[in-house]
Amino acid sequence: MKKQHILIIGAGLSGTCLAHQLLKKGHTVQLVDRGENHSTAIAAGMVNPMVFRRMNKSWRLDEFIQEAKSYYLELEQTLQQTFFHPLIIRRMLSSEQERKYWLEREKLPEYQNYLMAINADDDAYSSAENQFGSGRVNNAFWVDAQAYYQCNMKYFDERQMLTKGSFDVQFFDEEKFTYQNLSFDKVVFCVGYEQMNTPFFANLPIQQTKGQTLRIHSNEIPANESLNRKCFVLPIGGRIFRIGATYEWDNPGLMPTEEAKQELVGHLKVLGDFSYEIIDQQVGVRPTVLDRRPILGEHHQIKNMFLFNGLGTKGYLMAPTLARELCEHMLDEKPLDREISIERFYKKLHL
Ligand SMILES: Cc1cc2nc3c(=O)[nH]c(=O)nc-3n(C[C@H](O)[C@H](O)[C@H](O)COP(=O)(O)OP(=O)(O)OC[C@H]3O[C@@H](n4cnc5c(N)ncnc54)[C@H](O)[C@@H]3O)c2cc1C
Structure with a gap:
């Protein structure tokens, strides 16, 4: 296949996963990023295989998790940086029902990789009070999100594959497919929660879900596993922990709030009477979709213009596989699964 030159707007998780996929297949990329990131770089970067409320595996877990691990481990080699960390999650069970689900699932072959x-x-x-016991989740991991974002920016910058600054639609020629007078075969928008501020895809429903976390220091909290109930406690080294995260739909802006701090402090108390400072x-915004599925696909009118968004709360698990699937769709015309395709919204909008 002819080598293609692809413009990617946004160098967060979606943009970088896509860029690495394209490079691997022998194509060339140019990323545009304004250098301010409030999602990929703010995230706790945890990959928890389970959805605890119903004690089910995360959506498409078995497909996503292997590919995600391989992606981060290979990328560590390419970027000469460590950011992948295996993790055990200890769930403090919150009800008799949750305990029952766990005891049923732990015997099933499809859960044996995940539930001990x-x-x-x-x-x-x-x-803390531990009325319903606890259980450990295997095969989880976390990615050091700051390190991931920073070393990707450095990697693409050093290779002249990154334009720093905002995408300016004035310099994009839809007919000739040029940006700042450079020609591209395709353009992909990977702009996260800022989608409504960018042209072309502003009518598609990306919600801004604000999330806040605390960083604390404690000599008392166990540092060998991640405690979980009402909040997560992620040990990130040097007896420092991330506590998170809030979910806020009606509180725009990037300012930390006292309310969120008190919420997290209250949740942490449920896990133990620890002393800490x-x-x-930290504050960030997740790009979420009401049906909790990402949005991928081609613009309904502009050929060769694509969207990759809606990674929501599970971006670090899903992005590597979804980036590959989008690549195969863009380059080999492989259809996208209906559950993630942009078509589901275009149909609703009668476009
Ligand atoms: C507090 C918090 C905790 C989280 N914890 C986890 C977790 O533990 N595990 C997990 O899997 N996920 C977590 N997430 C979610 C995860 O961070 C997101 O799913 C993912 O990072 C989204 O990546 P993205 O590339 O779509 O968006 P972004 O990271 O927002 O990237 C978009 C990029 O586009 C750039 N951009 C936007 N508009 C323009 C423009 N016009 N011109 C130029 N550049 C532009 C921005 O500068 C930005 O760098 C968390 C999120 C938050 C906020």
């Missing part, structure tokens, strides 16, 4: 069988130590575990509070 609850043992007497798990039941006895905790400095708060280091700082």
Whole structure:
């Protein structure tokens, strides 16, 4: 196939996963990013295989998780940077029902890679009240999000594959497919929660879901696993922990709030009466979709213009596989799964 030159707007998780996929297939890319990131770089970067409320595996987990691990581990080699960290998550069970689900699922072959069988130590575990016991999740991991974003920016910048600054539609010629007088075969928008501020895809429903986390220092919280109930406690080294995260739909802006801090402090108390100091509070915005599925595909009128968005709360799990699927769709015309395709919104809008 002819080598293609592809313009990617946004160098967060979606833009960088797509860029690496395209480079791997022998194509060339130019990323445009304004250098301010409030999602990929702010995230806790955790990949939890389970959805605890119903104790189900995350959507398309078995496909996503292997590819995600391989992607981050290979990329560590390419970028000469460590950001992938295996993790055990300890869920403090919140009800008799949750415990029942766990005990049923831990015996099923399809859960054996993820749910460890609850043992007497798990039941006895905790400095907090532990009425329903606890269970450990295997095969989780976290990606150091700051490191991931920064070393990607550096990598693409050093190779002249990154234009720093805002995408300016004035310099984009829709007819000739040029941007700042350079020609491209395709353009892909990977702009996260800012989609409504960019032309071409502003009518598609990306919600802005604000999230806040705390960074704390504690000599008492266990650092060998990630405690979970009401909030997560992620050990990130040096007895420092990320506590998160809030979900806020009606609180725009990027300012940290006292309300969110108190919410997280309250949730942490449920996990134990630990002493700690708060280091700082971080704020970000997730690009989410009401039906909780990402949005991928081609613009309904402009051929060769694509969207890759809606990674929501599980971006670090889904992005590597979805980037590959979008690549195969753009370059080999492989159809996208209906569940993730942009077509579901164009149909609703009668476009
Ligand atoms: C507090 C918080 C915690 C999270 N925790 C987790 C977690 O533990 N695990 C997990 O999997 N996910 C987590 N997420 C979600 C995850 O961060 C997102 O799914 C993912 O990062 C979205 O990536 P993206 O590339 O779509 O968007 P973004 O990261 O927002 O990237 C978009 C990029 O486009 C650029 N851009 C936008 N508009 C323009 C323009 N006009 N011109 C130039 N550049 C532009 C921006 O500068 C930005 O760098 C969390 C998110 C938050 C906020």
